[in-house]
Amino acid sequence: MIEALQFDFMRNALLAGLLISVACGIVGTFVVTKRIVFLSGSIAHAAYGGIGLGYFLGFNPLLGAFAFSLAAAVGMSAIQRRARERSDTLIGALWAIGMAVGIILIDLSGGYKADLMSYLFGSILMIPQEDLWLLLALDLGIMLLVWLFYKELVALSFDETFSTVQNIPVGKIHTLLVTMTALTVVMMMRMVGLIMVIALLTMPAAISGQFAKSLKKMMVLASILGALFILSGLWLSYWLNLTSGACIILVAGVSYLASLAIKNLI
């Protein structure tokens, strides 16, 4: 492994892994406790609508994906609060509609399409240096927001009606949470691929949730676990020459299943 560190891409991957695990640990804790894992998968596919829009109107599709995901997240959060609809139904609808809009817009804009999805997906081994700064900014942004609105975020996730009565700006905090999730998903998806984002959002937080008794501890433990998974997954992938993303996910997955087994045996 030491020899692997001579390569820039490996060093970047390790660094990126550390940065990613912080964001995923924090956001993932909310995602798991507020039960919006599905949202992360959905945002990614809704982003496709943005790519279509970018193509159709002739601006950068990635920008479109970004804007569309955020808009979808905010819109969904508004509808959910207004209509009191089951959130997973709404998220499923968002997923399908986002993709459909994308497909139709791309249809309409004509021209030969390269595989547009490839704009959305990346690999941890191919993270450009600049993106590391972006990741750092994301981490700092998330940490700042969570630090500033920690008690409101907790209250909202725990008991929405009571939060309303306490005059917490529930709508805004909800939007903040969903936006933070969407931002993390869209940015990371581009860097490490969608499946890995979902894996890193859910599994470290779920494992740490089995042992941590408070949200703060859960976040810290989830971040540490995420970093461990990424490091050992990278190791494994280098050693066995297998796809890194899949290795990282498998390490996380095996640990998650093991933690479930352990929790049930004791």
Place this chain on the structure above:
Amino acid sequence: MIEALQFDFMRNALLAGLLISVACGIVGTFVVTKRIVFLSGSIAHAAYGGIGLGYFLGFNPLLGAFAFSLAAAVGMSAIQRRARERSDTLIGALWAIGMAVGIILIDLSGGYKADLMSYLFGSILMIPQEDLWLLLALDLGIMLLVWLFYKELVALSFDETFSTVQNIPVGKIHTLLVTMTALTVVMMMRMVGLIMVIALLTMPAAISGQFAKSLKKMMVLASILGALFILSGLWLSYWLNLTSGACIILVAGVSYLASLAIKNLI
């Protein structure tokens, strides 16, 4: 539209639409009320693991996808009941692990790979005649199972602890429900594509759930709505020369949003 009916593929598409909307209406009603929409998205991706396994061990990848999805569904249902884990976390993990296993197995199996993902996705216009019989069998199977176990399925979805105390075989019924969902998703995904499966599972059932006050009515209404969406979507797609799947989803999506608006205005 009439002129379109001279083509076999169009006739097949219409027939398939009717058959699909029945299965989706019935299964979708449970999916929406039991809040397992995410499961449908996840099963589809977990199926990728089965494709990898098929490649690796040298049997038909589609068979692998089928077996893997069902195994994943049953396994997940068992873990969830044993470990009392938040279901969406578990489903997210299933999604990621399934994909990762698939990627690694395909990595390991070497040789020439087709685009395996595209094996999983189809289009309603390209349903072979034989598949219509399969769909019919699925419809009949689902109707029979739901008819036989209707009250148990309802009780389980409504109140699991009480169902246990009533000595309903909760584990088996839960597995039945999840398996039925997985079967529907995997079969339809291959025929009409994943996004359309998710759209047809959620949106007709969600709309009908806003008006129907009982599960049975919800199923019937959802099936009718599904058929309407498919017919009008197909017609629209023929008329405007757009991708059929996306049109169907958009019709369903617009109707869904409209129904939310109507429900909130009255």
Place this chain on the structure above:
Amino acid sequence: MKGKVAGLFLFFSLIIFVLLSPIAGWASQEEKLLVAASILPQRYFIERIADQKVQIEIMVPPGANPATYEPKPSQLVSLSRASLYFAIGVPFEKAYLGRFFQINKNMVVVDTSEGISKIPISSIHDLTNGENGKSHGHEHSQGELDPHIWLSPRLVKIQAQNIQRALSSADPQNTKSYQKNLKRFLKELDELDEEIRGKLSETKGKKFMVFHPSWGYFARDYGLDMIPIEVEGSEPSAAELAKIISIAQKEKIRIIITQPEFPSRSAKVIAQEVGCRVVPISPLAPNWRENLLLLGDTLAEALKDNSREETKP
């Protein structure tokens, strides 16, 4: 508490296991020139010219799906050390070349399509010319150029020269050898061109269908007419499918060439309506020469059948 300890134990044992594992041997250095390229047929071209003197890394396996595509560590290790990247202009490069360049900024990207004048990619709209009110398709398709330049022996000659030039400037000691190999390869290409021409001499002007319009240059070179099913990269819509079926019936299409990388459901649907054969032939096959010959044979046979049945001249 017990759980926490057990959990941590698990992770650490995993890490220690990995740490103690033998370091892999695949990353061993060789003193050969390392070059990277996008697709498998390029390996054939480079090998013909470099003849064991370079190590080649192909970045995209056929059928790679953007949702799951991820290079392996070994590929990136090679890429980090590569001196040259032979780009060919496939859409994949648009999304990934930038990222590859990030990994190895010293790598020289060689555009092997230099000097080739590409033709517009053919589309179903070329045949129907916007009679359906969807006129934009035609306009746009003029801008889109066909990237499948590796499927014409004549164009490969130009690419081969580009490859030789780049190899020579990166590795001047072996220039002589590269030039010699190029000469031999160009001769082989001429022979191949002749061979295929011979096979297809009686099928001039005949039409065949393909799913993905990969064989545009091939068809042009050998006087065939290719009708694609795919419309600008996506599956045809209902109306388009109907139109394609009518065309196929009118033109008495006898064969549809599909790609094994992609399922050919729409091809099967059309074949069912028209009653013709569906033959999968990959444009990305690694044994490039045999693959082109196979296509030549297949088309010759299918289209000859066709001509025999036709009564009109």
Place this chain on the structure above:
Amino acid sequence: MKQKVISLKGVWAGYGNNNVIEDINFSVKKGDFVGIIGPNGGGKSTLLKVILGLITPYKGEVKVMGLPPEEGREFVGWVPQESDMDRDFPIKVLDVVLMGRMGRKKLLRSYSKEDKNKASEALEMVGLQNIAQKPIGEISLGQRQRVYIARALAKDPEILLLDEPLASVDPNTSEVIYGLLKDLNESSAITIVMVTHDVGAVSSYVKSVGCLNRKLYYYDEKTLTQGMIDAAYHCPVDLIAHGVPHRVLPKINQEETKR
């Protein structure tokens, strides 16, 4: 001697590794009407869950109708203190009550006319016949609690386990339902175990009483006194068990000598 319909021997139970009830020895005979009182967190709901087989005890033996609880619960009607049910579920009050008619025996069969009649009757007993067709999500908490009672009654059970069944029910209806329970107990010999904080009801309706606070103090006759209540609510259990003098103990002794 009458048949023992519930019997617990040396039962220890709890959640995870947190032991909640200790060494419970408790048996209920056919036709009994047992009231169980005790402080919040004393383990009353846990005890009922053990009897229903929802919690497997760490130690000890549980029998219901002479069977293991998983089978014995066939004959038990249960009113939970709080329910897992999904309030957004599109189901009518009457259909919820109908679920009380369901059991392993009737897999594959749909509800009969008789089932429906029983459900309607049960709903009438708790005074909710007028909201039978309302969706379950649109009724008040007290009404919902009455629906649970109806659901348990619809089962035609041999044993009723009630976990604070009337906590949010209005006093007039409460009285009707208490009367109903008394009637069921006396005329149909249905065995009833009721957890409650309503000490008044305990004195008026039940035949025997148990105080649960980690351990169970069971009085086989109806001998509820202020002293006993105080003892169960206030005393460190050991004090009582070891007979150490205590403010309220004399009262208990007084009462016990009466027996």
Place this chain on the structure above:
Amino acid sequence: MKQKVISLKGVWAGYGNNNVIEDINFSVKKGDFVGIIGPNGGGKSTLLKVILGLITPYKGEVKVMGLPPEEGREFVGWVPQESDMDRDFPIKVLDVVLMGRMGRKKLLRSYSKEDKNKASEALEMVGLQNIAQKPIGEISLGQRQRVYIARALAKDPEILLLDEPLASVDPNTSEVIYGLLKDLNESSAITIVMVTHDVGAVSSYVKSVGCLNRKLYYYDEKTLTQGMIDAAYHCPVDLIAHGVPHRVLPKINQEETKR
């Protein structure tokens, strides 16, 4: 005259197009202790939700501390009859109580030492100091209800709206908490509106009483009588309103003449 802290004028409210409470005219002055009784489904919880601004009335005007309810609830501590809270959430009892200290004013600031002290005190008041560090999902229902009370008390409210706060709380603790409420009301002039089915408590602690059954019958002094209760629970509202003779009306009159 004392300040009106809650005032409802001609309020009609309900869910969707199902009207639940009609023409409510109701005002509470600073320092009042109002008990609200009524049958299940009478609309008591709905009334509290209207006062909290959780339900927008169809008609009529609601003021809390002279403000619209969305702002006035700043000063209100609320104990819900049932809570939306997520029991699987990893949070300790003390942290739940701390949430009572949160409000719009304190956005961006984290809990101060004072907040934490208040929360601990509130927890002590309801007798739960020993389970402060337990996860919220691992306590009994009665304990949870006491946590809600503590959460409302921690807010230091001007007004307490309690919706059957002691329904599952054991009688000893209930008495302590009733005493506490009485004390808060008398010494700190905190206004209390309590919905309850505990008629005994109404007679012993509250100062005035309202009977709600679609309409509100409000008695500005503490004049709860069996007759009034019967009237609210049993009578078709119109009968009472129009003074038509009725089984229980004479009793009310009897009692009222005593005043």
